[in-house]
Amino acid sequence: IMDNINAKYVSQKISKTRWRPVSHSSLQHPEIFSTGSWDNEDNKISFWSISSNGGSGMDDGFEGDPQLLCEHRHDGDVLDLQFLDQDRVVTASSTGAVTVFRHHQNTQTISISQHWPRAHRYSCDNAPCTGVVCSSPEIVTVGEDGRIIIFRADQEGVIRVIENADSSTIHAVTYLRTTEILTVNSIGQLKLWDLRQQSNSPSQILSLSGDRVPLHCVDRHPNQQHIVATGGQDGMLCVWDVRQGNSPFSLMEAHSAEMWEVHFHPTNPDHLFTCSEDGSLLHWETSTQSDMPSFMQGGRNNSMISRSAMAPAGGNQSLISAWLNGDTSKGRLETTHMLPSQTLSVNSLDVLGQCLVCGTDGEAIFVNRHVPV
Helix, strand or coil, X not given: CHHHEEEEECCCEEEEEEECCCCHHHCCCCCEEEEEEECCCCEEEEEEECCCCCCCCCCCCCCCCCEEEEEEEECCCEEEEEECCCCEEEEEECCCCEEEEEEECCCCEEEEEEEECCCCECCCCECCEEEEEEECCEEEEEECCCCEEEEECCCCCEEEEECCCCCCCEEEEEEXXXXXXXXXXXXXXXXXXXXXXXXXXXXXXXXXXXXXXXXEEEEECCCCCCEEEEEECCCEEEXXXXXXXXXXXXXXXXXXXXXXXXXXXXXXXXXXXXXXXXCCEEEEEEEECCCCCHHHCCCCCCCCCCCCCCXXXXXXXXXXXXXXXXXXXXXXXXXXXXXXXXXXXXXXXXXXXXXXXXXXXXXXXXXXXXXXX
């Protein structure tokens, strides 16, 4: 695994990293990704290429080394970053602003095409915008102020604000389907919102019983829209079925510190990836006899715990844990460490095709172009 990694050291802490979408028709490989930085004197949004002809040729790096295409100053920390389409990305800023940047590929420049300053705010101060999700032209953001805001990339005004969506910080948001979103907050709740309703209250609330552990990230299973995965402050990976009950379907001990992001593989969701403050990036793979991934097998009460999920430093041995209840042949979960032993936080990851990219507080970007999926 480690041999396939290209590391690029940059002079900034990377808070977010995302692949540019590829068109399904062309079957092309991902080539361009975007990063955002945080906690630096001047933060930036940058575009990188991993295609061998993408670089200037002056950089004598290895083939596949990320080459910087262009960058643009970003006001505040980049707290989230999502592609709206092939040319535009949307950022969520610690200043409360939401910005749409356009990447001009013919000139390798970046311009601001929309900017909503202080979209998230308190009465006397800015409130960080913590998460953004896009379904072009629609953009949905969440913030520390407990607001959910809906924009359109082609309109200057705000389309809709759900004012008191939450009394605590909303940390992340994802679409469940085109008219429904799901948010996670700092007191361990998932909330479903039906955007067709004018109501300012959620259609459903799920939570970790009694724990109130802050949830930091959420991702929806690409084919089964009722299945979502979350990660939080305690490093646990939770998989939920929003149709069944109000508590998680399975719980896995994934990391020894905050889990910052979780992503199902977009086309092969038997594979899931998590990254953490503990400096690790894990690849979870379910191998099952049935068509249904083991994330979804067994009853709601079956919880699966991987006790030894922290491999010794430098080790990347696979760890196998099966459902505690029921027939272990039904579902197996294998966990692989994807990075050499790290000391600083892995803040963000994205996976597309066989390509994985992640960014760290060690001012490094890691790219793996041969992920075994």
